[in-house]
Amino acid sequence: MSDYSIGIKELDDAIGGIKKGSNIMLIGPPMSGKESILKLIAYHGAVKNENAIITVTTRESATNILEWYKENKLNLPLSKIAIVDCVTKTLGGAALENENIKIASSPVDLTGIGVKISQFFEDFFMKKNMRKIQLHINSLSTILMYSNIQTVFRFLHVFTGRIKAAGALGIYVIESGMHDEQAIATLKQLFDGMIEIRIENDKNYLRVTGLSSKPTPWFEYEIDGHNIKIIRGN
Amino acid sequence: MIETGIPKLDKFLGGGIPRGKSLVYYSQPGVEGEIFGLQTVYGTLKTGGTCVFVVSSTIPDIVKGQFDEFGWDISSFKDKLFFVDSYNPLIGAPSNEKYVVSNPDRIEDFHKTIMDIIKELPPSTIVFGSLSTIMDLCGEKETIEAVRTWNKMAMLYNHTIVYNFTAWPYSDETLNLIKGDLFNSVISIGGIAERVIFGQYFGIMKSDWAEVSRKSMLFRVLRPGGIKIFIPKILVTGPFDAGKSTFVHALSTRAISVDRLGTTVAMDHGHVEYKGFSADIFGTPGQERFDPIIKLLSGESMGVFLIVDSTNPSDFIRAKHMLDITKSYGLPYVVVANKQDLPGALTPEEIREQFHLPEDIPIVRAVAKDKIGVYEAFEVLLDRVTGGI
Numbered sequence: 001m002s003d004y005s006i007g008i009k010e011l012d013d014a015i016g017g018i019k020k021g022s023n024i025m026l027i028g029p030p031m032s033g034k035e036s037i038l039k040l041i042a043y044h045g046a047v048k049n050e051n052a053i054i055t056v057t058t059r060e061s062a063t064n065i066l067e068w069y070k071e072n073k074l075n076l077p078l079s080k081i082a083i084v085d086c087v088t089k090t091l092g093g094a095a096l097e098n099e100n101i102k103i104a105s106s107p108v109d110l111t112g113i114g115v116k117i118s119q120f121f122e123d124f125f126m127k128k129n130m131r132k133i134q135l136h137i138n139s140l141s142t143i144l145m146y147s148n149i150q151t152v153f154r155f156l157h158v159f160t161g162r163i164k165a166a167g168a169l170g171i172y173v174i175e176s177g178m179h180d181e182q183a184i185a186t187l188k189q190l191f192d193g194m195i196e197i198r199i200e201n202d203k204n205y206l207r208v209t210g211l212s213s214k215p216t217p218w219f220e221y222e223i224d225g226h227n228i229k230i231i232r233g234n
Numbered sequence: 235m236i237e238t239g240i241p242k243l244d245k246f247l248g249g250g251i252p253r254g255k256s257l258v259y260y261s262q263p264g265v266e267g268e269i270f271g272l273q274t275v276y277g278t279l280k281t282g283g284t285c286v287f288v289v290s291s292t293i294p295d296i297v298k299g300q301f302d303e304f305g306w307d308i309s310s311f312k313d314k315l316f317f318v319d320s321y322n323p324l325i326g327a328p329s330n331e332k333y334v335v336s337n338p339d340r341i342e343d344f345h346k347t348i349m350d351i352i353k354e355l356p357p358s359t360i361v362f363g364s365l366s367t368i369m370d371l372c373g374e375k376e377t378i379e380a381v382r383t384w385n386k387m388a389m390l391y392n393h394t395i396v397y398n399f400t401a402w403p404y405s406d407e408t409l410n411l412i413k414g415d416l417f418n419s420v421i422s423i424g425g426i427a428e429r430v431i432f433g434q435y436f437g438i439m440k441s442d443w444a445e446v447s448r449k450s451m452l453f454r455v456l457r458p459g460g461i462k463i464f465i466p467k468i469l470v471t472g473p474f475d476a477g478k479s480t481f482v483h484a485l486s487t488r489a490i491s492v493d494r495l496g497t498t499v500a501m502d503h504g505h506v507e508y509k510g511f512s513a514d515i516f517g518t519p520g521q522e523r524f525d526p527i528i529k530l531l532s533g534e535s536m537g538v539f540l541i542v543d544s545t546n547p548s549d550f551i552r553a554k555h556m557l558d559i560t561k562s563y564g565l566p567y568v569v570v571a572n573k574q575d576l577p578g579a580l581t582p583e584e585i586r587e588q589f590h591l592p593e594d595i596p597i598v599r600a601v602a603k604d605k606i607g608v609y610e611a612f613e614v615l616l617d618r619v620t621g622g623i
Contacts, residue, residue: 089292090293105300106292106293108321109292110402111261111263111291111364111366111367111398112291112292118264122430122432125429125432126432150370151402158402162264
């Protein structure tokens with residue numbers, strides 16, 4: 001079995017596992033459930049594949065993320081969870097770091113975010129001897145609101161490279177329809193594949209491209225609490 | 235002269251940074267280079283100087299909080315420490331600071347504020363929290379031109395000017411200027427990486443007022459406390475009778491062995507100072523029953539020497555196994571082909587083949603008892619550990 005997978009059986013069967021060192025863009029329109037999908041990929045990675053998960057969050061606080069799992073009665077193995085929180089400090093919230101949470105000073109502070117990511121990598125890799133690591137960044141769209149595309153490209157250039165070198169998996173969330181085509185095309189060069197989401201006639205579909213010889217079919221899905229239910233392939 | 239307050243760095247720089255000089259902390263992404271600027275601010279204040287901190291990537295209040303985290307009380311320096319706020323305007327928030335850059339994405343606005351400061355304040359230390367952020371917002375060429383002017387003006391008005399810079403993949407032209415002509419001194423801050431970054435070091439790349447020898451120090455960042463130097467451990471391993479103890483003794487300025495009947499049963503310990511780099515050296519016993527010790531020591535080491543007896547290929551399987559133990563910790567390593575003076579010694583190429591070692595793993599010829607190849611091996615390992623600064 002592969003070290004990394006998405007956790008949605010139909011998709012995983014269709015792509016046959018994700019190679020070490022892959023960088024994947026998770027792209028979809030607002031309100032399509034990207035955040036839940038990402039959280040469930042993290043849960044699946046930590047529980048089923050026993051991977052360490054580093055999440056960089058620019059949209060909701062680390063506390064909120066952990067709450068979400070509690071509300072959905074999902075028992076996260078905390079020893080495998082790390083969150084770089086880029087929101088709490090600028091909102092003036094009490095920002096306490098602990099073993100699972102590091103606080104970056106703002107979404108502009110890419111240097112600081114980079115330091116925190118590297119520290120978690122070191123913690124897992126060297127100190128806890130966990131070699132399978134997933135880095136989830138949610139989301140590039142927020143980072144792009146504060147920094148221009150070249151800046152974000154340089155940042156990602158470094159970190160997609162580190163993902164490759166460490167044999168890890170990187171997943172980067174981006175809103176479709178929010179950035180110009182050229183920005184997306186520029187960033188795409190850095191990724192091995194995409195998880196694409198679209199909404200049509202109030203129905204959600206997703207597919208994976210770039211990770212297998214041809215794109216998977218579009219699967220219609222529903223998110224029910226903490227379950228992603230595939231309704232049918234089409 | 236202003237003191238940075240960073241251990242060893244002031245000494246390397248001949249006491250600190252003279253007035254009128256510029257210095258850049260040139261950091262690889264992912265290492266804690268920004269602390270250097272922060273500690274320089276505190277170093278200046280503590281020795282009675284005036285300081286300006288240019289905040290670009292977060293709100294000034296958060297930076298003030300960072301001083302607290304390090305245990306550096308800045309509240310008593312209210313009249314001596316000024317912040318330039320170039321973040322709040324960026325997100326459209328009001329600022330409480332005396333100096334504000336109204337449009338942080340226009341270098342002209344930056345220039346105006348910085349020039350005001352240079353002309354208004356008595357000789358001060360001006361520290362830029364993140365030159366890379368300014369560059370990201372205002373453009374590489376434009377920022378470099380402005381920096382050139384600020385450095386010149388700082389010199390005229392007797393200020394010391396210091397920049398934190400993160401070396402993202404900018405154009406080669408930009409990076410070469412920053413490492414080259416733009417500043418009087420360049421301090422490089424890097425990470426020790428073997429798949430992931432697991433250690434940090436700094437070294438002087440350039441300084442036009444102090445004699446620079448290749449020196450690098452490993453550091454950790456403590457909260458509270460700031461930058462602290464530490465001495466890394468290097469592990470020497472290899473099969474029984476490959477010459478590990480001899481190697482440890484040959485490399486060390488002082489060394490002891492815990493042994494019985496001439497074979498090491500616990501471990502060798504030595505200390506080496508070489509080309510400004512110092513390390514503690516630990517030799518492990520070769521017998522299999524001591525393998526747990528190797529594991530224990532590997533966890534805290536920075537790099538590994540694997541000593542093999544070049545005349546004894548039958549031991550290579552054992553050597554390979556010992557290497558696997560240490561390799562599982564992802565440490566950089568160098569193979570030392572010892573006993574090259576004896577008849578029948580295999581060449582490094584033959585050893586590579588029998589060992590199935592990849593091309594990029596260095597194999598160094600040595601005769602440990604005569605100290606031949608010992609320092610060469612140390613240099614090769616240092617280069618692997620620091621990525622060669």
